[in-house]
Amino acid sequence: MSDEKHIPFHHGSQYADWVERNCWRCWKYNEEDASKSCLIDQAIGACALLDKPLSDEMARRCGYLRENGTTNDNYTWKCPERESQEERDRKPREIIDHPNQIFMEI
Numbered sequence: 001m002s003d004e005k006h007i008p009f010h011h012g013s014q015y016a017d018w019v020e021r022n023c024w025r026c027w028k029y030n031e032e033d034a035s036k037s038c039l040i041d042q043a044i045g046a047c048a049l050l051d052k053p054l055s056d057e058m059a060r061r062c063g064y065l066r067e068n069g070t071t072n073d074n075y076t077w078k079c080p081e082r083e084s085q086e087e088r089d090r091k092p093r094e095i096i097d098h099p100n101q102i103f104m105e106i
């Protein structure tokens, strides 16, 4: 049974503002090719653009669904997994080929 049921954005402008606040400041975002962006971005994009509700997991990872089961009703809340290029660069000796796969350097 699917648990896809969360629709966090009331309209396209809210989605655009959320992406501007979060994804535009995050190295995991790929504006040119959504298939190379992080899984959260892919899920919220499909939610906002294709009316595909978020699963519990994606709603939690993007910060919309809190641990206590309530939802974040701020207009643009912070994505908990947002990471700037500078934060990524500070990580020691990691080679990151894709936002969803992290390989340690040998």
Ligand code: SF4
Residues within 6 Å of the ligand: 022, 023, 024, 026, 027, 028, 029, 037, 038, 039, 040, 041, 062, 079, 080, 081, 082, 083
């Ligand atoms: S981790 Fe969050 S802020 Fe970064 S690209 Fe994914 S959804 Fe956007």
